[in-house]
Amino acid sequence: MDRFEEGCLLRIFLGESDRHDGKPVYEQIVLKARELQLAGATVLRGPMGFGADSRLHTAKILRLSEDLPIVVEIVDTRERIDSLLTHIDGMMRGGLITIENVRMRRISSDD
Numbered sequence: 825m826d827r828f829e830e831g832c833l834l835r836i837f838l839g840e841s842d843r844h845d846g847k848p849v850y851e852q853i854v855l856k857a858r859e860l861q862l863a864g865a866t867v868l869r870g871p872m873g874f875g876a877d878s879r880l881h882t883a884k885i886l887r888l889s890e891d892l893p894i895v896v897e898i899v900d901t902r903e904r905i906d907s908l909l910t911h912i913d914g915m916m917r918g919g920l921i922t923i924e925n926v927r928m929r930r931i932s933s934d935d
Contacts, residue, residue: 831928832905834898836912838919840869841891849915850894856911857898863930868895876918899928 842849850867857865873893898905905923912921 828927828929830901831899831926832902833924833926834896834900834905834908835922835924836896836898836916836919837875837921838894838896838916839875839891840894842894842917842919844915844917849919850896852915853896853898853908853912857908860904860908860911862898862900862904862908863928865896865898868897869893870895875920899926 836850836853838849840848840850844852854865854867870893875893898908902925909921
């Protein structure tokens with residue numbers, strides 16, 4: 825029996841210092857996803873990366889950056905991801921958003 829269902833993986837690439845209304849954008853995205861009762865969200869902080877401006881962001885000791893790369897990953901159905909995207913557009917001034925079709929299986933303690 826296949827217990828997987830069709831879903832979407834939303835990935836949002838932004839900088840740690842990106843702010844909206846004085847608060848970190850990645851934090852606001854996660855809180856909005858929770859408010860909309862999406863399946864879950866994870867914030868990943870990268871030790872190194874660059875964006876559209878090709879400026880290198882790194883956590884090396886000699887150059888401590890306060891703007892490290894951040895990736896927010898959220899998996900849920902396409903409809904629920906789309907509902908979140910309407911809120912995210914107003915939060916971001918820059919960055920990249922990707923969406924992939926995935927097969928997902930929700931696992932709970934009842935399984």
